[in-house]
Amino acid sequence: MAHQRLATDDRCVRRPCDRCIEVHRGRVMWFVSRGIPVEFVLPAFPAKSPNTAKVLGATPDMAERLSLQFLCAICDRVRQIYQAGAKIIVCSDGRVFSDLVQIADSNVSCYQAELRAMIDSIGPSSLSLFNLDDEYPGFTHTAMRHMLMGFYGEELELFKQQVHAGGEQLRLYRGITRFLVEDADTPDYQGSRAALQRECRERAYGVIQRSKAWGKLLAQRFPDAVRLSIHPQACGSAKLGIKLVETSDNWLTPWHGTAVDVGGRFMLMKQYEAEAMGADLVYVDGRPSHYMARASEPQSTRPRALVRSGERR
Ligand SMILES: [Zn+2]
Known part of the structure; x- marks a missing residue:
């Protein structure tokens, strides 16, 4: 609950919040009463954003490493107070909607393979x-998506x-x-802003439809697990929103941004924001x-303020 990512316009009345805790208590106790690790599922880590002005490339980098280390640390903390500990199943959902978010399936495969290596x-x-490849092994990626939508x-x-209901x-x-x-x-996009908005x-709607189908598959595959989400969630939601890495944007994720060392601690930013504040790119391997x-660099400087509207790399 300490790392809860709450919707900014629907906060809890007080913290800790009984309403938020109560939703998940039953599931946690299901595991605790059996003395087995508390299981969490987190639909996340789809693939890197195709916009190279936001990310450093198509493969996992420090932003993912920090996030995975953070999730590990949460499990370690649970183990300090509950011997059986916890485990988190990262349900990489890139294959589920890669065609809708215009990411090549080959990039999804590469991202997932490197993510697995990073976890190891x-x-x-x-x-x-x-991931979806585990559910429907041996099928083409298009067939996997058809099967997911056919079943769920x-x-x-x-x-x-x-959505219209608000x-x-x-x-x-x-x-x-x-x-x-x-x-x-x-920078390659040629069309009008209005056309882009309309199309997106x-x-x-399609992304939400696929995500919900993926959620139903996961609910069947991991029926007892506590449900986590990387999106901000309202007080008392069935899913517990969590923040993986500190960021000034409540919606920013490691795969839509890049990690910036701002003096002993990391923050997520978009790549062009890090460039605009004059940060140095660090290579590893x-x-x-x-x-x-x-x-x-003054730490109070908001990077966004240094980027002129529409300026991009
Ligand atoms: Zn609450």
């Missing part, structure tokens, strides 16, 4: 990785109605639309990994 390199780990998909119209679904829809616009708004709004802010 962190050491004896409480983390594991599950619901009508697109249903999600449109839910609340949590509208918030999610707006968040996803913003990511889609940002990801497609690369339509694609956002010959690959771009993260940024290091210059010591003279």
Whole structure:
């Protein structure tokens, strides 16, 4: 609960919040009463954003490493007070909607393979990785998506109605639309802003539809697990929103940004924001990994303010 990512417009009345805790207590106790590790599922880590102005490349970097280490640390902390500990199943969802977010399936495969290697390199780990390829082995990626939607998909119209009703679904829809616009708004994009907005709004419904189908598959595959989410969640939601790395943007994720060392601690920013504040790019094993802010850089400077509107690399 200490790392809860709450929706900014629907906060808890007090902390700790009984309403938020109560939703998850039953599931946690299911594991504790059996003396087995508490199981969490986290649909996350799809693939890197295709917009190279936001990220350093297509493969996991320091932003992912920090996030995975953080998830490991949470499991370690649980083990300090509950001997059986906890385990987190990272359910990489890139394959589920790669065609809708315009990421090549080959990039999803590469990202997932490197993510698995990264988890292994962190050491004896409480983390594991599950993706659509594990559910439907041996099929083409397109066939996997068809099977997912055939078994678990619901009508697109249903999600449109839910979004129109407002609340949590509208918030999610707006968040996803913003990511889609940002990801497609690369220096190569030739069309109008309005056309891009329109197209991304339509694609956002599809992403929500696929994500919900993926959620249903996971609920069946891991029926007892506590559900985590990387998106901000309202007080008392069935999913517990968690923040993986510190960021000034409540919606920013490691795969939409890059890690910046701002003097002994890391923050997530978009790549162009790190460049605009004059941070130095750091390579690890010959690959771009993260940024290091210059010591003279005033820490209070908001990087966004230094980027002129529309300025991009
Ligand atoms: Zn609450």
